[in-house]
């Protein structure tokens with residue numbers, strides 16, 4: 001028997017233009033909250049009503065791992081802020097709304113589970129990780145541990161650093177799916193040497209949806225800390241997809257993109273740095289006190305699109321209305337649904353154990369190219385993506401809270417036709 005979900009505030013929908021619709025979405029979320037999580041995830045008629053918080057699309061979008069759409073409340077908030085700011089940009093941006101960034105920072109810290117003074121607002125995960133990798137003091141011969149399954153732009157960053165600073169990259173190969181916590185920890189820690197300066201750990205591997213459990217990351221980070229190794233967690237997919245606190249990871253730095261699972265405006269992200277490590281990272285864009293421990297030193301970027309940043313608060317409200325416990329369970333329920341329907345017919349590259357996967361799954365079909373399957377899906381107006389890493393290649397499916405079982409059935413019909 002699962003826990004009863006706490007009743008959400010459903011506050012986010014109050015600013016929505018269509019009041020009747022907003023009330024209906026609010027009611028359906030409240031109805032979900034009256035049920036146990038196990039029952040709530042299965043209520044298609046309620047989720048169908050939640051779906052109306054998002055724009056109708058003529059394309060079935062099953063690539064939410066790339067970028068997620070924003071619910072109307074977020075789009076409307078950003079548009080409203082843009083309109084107001086345009087009345088007198090310097091007044092609103094620098095006098096009125098500049099202070100509001102602090103409110104957003106507080107809300108993000110609550111969402112992430114860390115101190116307010118540990119959150120910098122950035123544009124995305126790539127920028128956040130680059131800030132750390134280019135901001136540490138490197139010596140020739142220092143080593144960085146990373147995996148071949150890390151994200152492409154992140155690997156490119158480390159490769160450039162290796163060239164420029166004569167740093168050595170120590171590559172780990174994660175056999176995916178991996179369902180053994182001790183093995184995960186060992187794969188990283190057995191690479192520690194006297195020269196190891198930093199580790200890059202991807203919390204949810206985008207290619208297959210593999211989750212590295214919080215407890216495994218914690219063990220790696222604790223072991224690294226003892227040796228003075230700086231730990232960086234790439235949490236692009238973790239924040240707002242699964243229930244955890246950044247402070248529980250025990251890492252020195254954590255990066256995420258808010259335009260993925262939080263459904264916040266495009267081009268918004270966070271960089272967390274543990275309070276006592278902020279002074280060890282130089283900001284990318286010079287600040288007055290670059291060696292200080294004020295996290296705001298990472299935000300010296302000049303004039304930025306403030307309306308997008310301000311609308312993050314609506315995305316957090318909407319996310320909190322559904323609640324991370326229910327959201328994570330629904331996302332896993334959707335993934336399990338299509339994976340179970342296909343598992344005897346295709347090769348699944350994603351774990352079916354809840355602690356090792358959530359929303360994202362990868363499959364391939366022996367003898368049928370990924371591009372052929374994608375071609376069929378596209379022809380049927382279904383958007384999924386190709387995922388290729390090391391020796392894995394397949395079709396990645398990533399639904400979101402607005403995806404229904406009927407839509408997954410539509411995708412399954414097309415895949416079965418291909419088979």
Ligand SMILES: Cc1ncc(COP(=O)(O)O)c(C=O)c1O
Pocket residue numbers: 065066124125126127150151153154202204205206234236237257
């Ligand atoms: C694991 C991982 N890290 C980093 C990124 C980069 O995210 P962004 O493009 O928002 O910087 C992605 C994007 O898909 C990702 O999957």
